Amino acid sequence: MSYKPKSLFRMLEDVEQKQLLLPHIQRPFVWDEDQMVRLFDSLMRNYPVQTLLFWRTKEPIKARRFMTVVDRDADLSTLYVPEKSVADVEKTFVLDGQQRLQTLYALFRGAILDPQHASLEAYVDLTQGRRELEGTDMLYRLKFSAEPLKLPYYRLRNLMERDAQRDAATIADDLNDALDPILTETAEERRLRSRQVNRNIAQMRTLLREEQHFWVEELDGIANKFEYRKILDIFVRVNSGGTKLTASDLMFAALKEGWEDIEENTEQTVEMLNLSDRLKFESSFPLKCLLVAHGEGAEVNEVSKFTGERGERLLKGLREDWDRSEAAFQELRDFIEQELRLFSDKVVRSYNAFVPLFSFLYHNPKPNEASRARMRAYYHKAQLFNWFGASGDATINAMHQFVGQRCPAGFPLEDIVAYFKRRGFQTEISDANLSDNRMRALLLSIVYVDRSGTSPFNVRFKGNEPHVDHIYPQSMLRNHLGQLSAQINDIGNLRYVGATDNVRKRAELPADYFGRLKRDGIDLARHLLVQEFADTPAQMKFDLTTFTAFRERRRAEIRRTLRRVVDLVDEPIPLSPVTLDASPAAPAVS
Numbered sequence: 001m002s003y004k005p006k007s008l009f010r011m012l013e014d015v016e017q018k019q020l021l022l023p024h025i026q027r028p029f030v031w032d033e034d035q036m037v038r039l040f041d042s043l044m045r046n047y048p049v050q051t052l053l054f055w056r057t058k059e060p061i062k063a064r065r066f067m068t069v070v071d072r073d074a075d076l077s078t079l080y081v082p083e084k085s086v087a088d089v090e091k092t093f094v095l096d097g098q099q100r101l102q103t104l105y106a107l108f109r110g111a112i113l114d115p116q117h118a119s120l121e122a123y124v125d126l127t128q129g130r131r132e133l134e135g136t137d138m139l140y141r142l143k144f145s146a147e148p149l150k151l152p153y154y155r156l157r158n159l160m161e162r163d164a165q166r167d168a169a170t171i172a173d174d175l176n177d178a179l180d181p182i183l184t185e186t187a188e189e190r191r192l193r194s195r196q197v198n199r200n201i202a203q204m205r206t207l208l209r210e211e212q213h214f215w216v217e218e219l220d221g222i223a224n225k226f227e228y229r230k231i232l233d234i235f236v237r238v239n240s241g242g243t244k245l246t247a248s249d250l251m252f253a254a255l256k257e258g259w260e261d262i263e264e265n266t267e268q269t270v271e272m273l274n275l276s277d278r279l280k281f282e283s284s285f286p287l288k289c290l291l292v293a294h295g296e297g298a299e300v301n302e303v304s305k306f307t308g309e310r311g312e313r314l315l316k317g318l319r320e321d322w323d324r325s326e327a328a329f330q331e332l333r334d335f336i337e338q339e340l341r342l343f344s345d346k347v348v349r350s351y352n353a354f355v356p357l358f359s360f361l362y363h364n365p366k367p368n369e370a371s372r373a374r375m376r377a378y379y380h381k382a383q384l385f386n387w388f389g390a391s392g393d394a395t396i397n398a399m400h401q402f403v404g405q406r407c408p409a410g411f412p413l414e415d416i417v418a419y420f421k422r423r424g425f426q427t428e429i430s431d432a433n434l435s436d437n438r439m440r441a442l443l444l445s446i447v448y449v450d451r452s453g454t455s456p457f458n459v460r461f462k463g464n465e466p467h468v469d470h471i472y473p474q475s476m477l478r479n480h481l482g483q484l485s486a487q488i489n490d491i492g493n494l495r496y497v498g499a500t501d502n503v504r505k506r507a508e509l510p511a512d513y514f515g516r517l518k519r520d521g522i523d524l525a526r527h528l529l530v531q532e533f534a535d536t537p538a539q540m541k542f543d544l545t546t547f548t549a550f551r552e553r554r555r556a557e558i559r560r561t562l563r564r565v566v567d568l569v570d571e572p573i574p575l576s577p578v579t580l581d582a583s584p585a586a587p588a589v590s
Contacts, residue, residue: 004216005212006211007214008214009160009209011101012108012160015101015109018084020054020092020094021063021064021066021084021091021094022064022065022094023063023095024064024080026098028074028076029072029098029099030099033112037140039104040122040124040140040142044200044207046203050097051096051215052094052100052101052214052215052217053095053096053216053219054095054218055221056090056219057092057093058089058221059221063093064076064081065080065081066101067079067105068105068109069112069113070110071113072113107156108122108208109157114146119146121144121155122143122155123142123143123144123149124143125140125142125143125153126197127197128140128141129196130192140200151175151178154201159205160208168198168206169202171201171205172198176197265322269286269326270282270285270286272329273285273332273333275337275342279343279344279345280345282351284300285351285355286329288352291305292355292358292397293359293363294314294317294321297397298352298355298393298396325362328358328362331366339372339376341449341454344455344457347441347442347445347455349386349442350382352393353388360407360411363406363407364406367411370410374413375411376565377413377566377568380565380566384433384443385425387420399419402416402419434491434558434562440468440491441468443491443562444456444494446566448526456496466497469496469497471495471527471528471550472488472510472542472551473510477547490551492554493547495527509542510542511540511541511542514527514528517537518537524537529554529558530553530557
């Protein structure tokens, strides 16, 4: 291992000549223009730059070149360099520093693409650097342009092209001579500007040519032995900033050599499961599912699983069983959309809870309705009672003993419930849950899906995501009936409603509001749950007796629904139907 300075000019030349490459484990370039400009600003201020980490090797590792023109939507497969990817061919890989080097190459040697696919080159305002730009914390103004910019802007590529053989003083003198007649300045302003131009050109040339700004730590895998497994471990440790590598990245790196399609297949699976970006499954999820299904455990950060004979066996199994796995993922997606009716990440506390569902579907495709009801109950319990909160992977592995096999009797909910009950977890709905504000969104969503057959988050228009609405307006309850937060925010007085409907409702009295909805043909039972009030909303008078009766009856109906869906227990309502006066509701309270 060596630690030495390198000039930026030399590194950019190596990039140009494909001597400095990226291993296929490296993720795409992700920096935005602001990050690129900030790197340039830092270098112009002589701020230190983190050490770059290179790996010199002759290993048969798939090599990718840097982009000449930065395209954030580039197809990475077009950047591979086959002649450098084979064994016994020397190459140097950038293990840490891709974002910085790609940025500097784009600034001084290349360009970036704009959304219209125009090639934009970097220009710097040579007169800046004495004080921060207005509204920013940067000293230097950098612009990307498809057309040449006039002075005082200077094209950075000139330092490696037209002005490559000229010294800094000569370049600065010519630029100052060109600026003199076009700027309106006092003699003092001209003197300060001339000095700043000299300083800026000198700094940029120093950045490029001198070996003092960039330090490289190089792992020499030719002179010394650096196993691929060790390199993967180094990736985990060094990528703690910038674009952090995930455990799934390491798995891809270890497996892609033997199965080219694995990353694309898993990415397509994640896209399918996320239901047009409504959910937030990560790339590690399908990998975790595949590992568990093949008996390797849920941990994706154990490199030993993916290398050597063990890795070869795993890869062979994954590749040969992919059609079966893909079918299970599709069934899981259908279960999420059609059975659970999940359309928002807001009602998902743990994505790990889905892994046992995949395992069951992998071994037990096309379950019957009885199994699907138990699967729904399992999912709701896992989310409500936080079964996967503290030790997700260990819990997933424990679940495999129940679902990782053929289950002739159907989904083994009873065994799973018994497992968590032995460990002190809650396993059934209680009255305390109905008063727990942390569970409110989940509970209301379960009830809404059961009554409406769809999710409250399945909205057609952006901006109409559901709000939790008080059926009896909270301000009126507090100001005119003397109710406290516990009664006002009781789940019996809450429902999901679209944002636009909530705005229209305002502080309208419930008898008036729901009476209007009933006249418009709206099924009030979906919202009110208690049939007597849904049939005759005029009963919803604004008085303490009616509010209390309504709230308690509706709370009981919510509990009954949750017990049926989550606990698979069909309980009757212990209260007899209320009999209230159906005369006109009280007038609005002023």
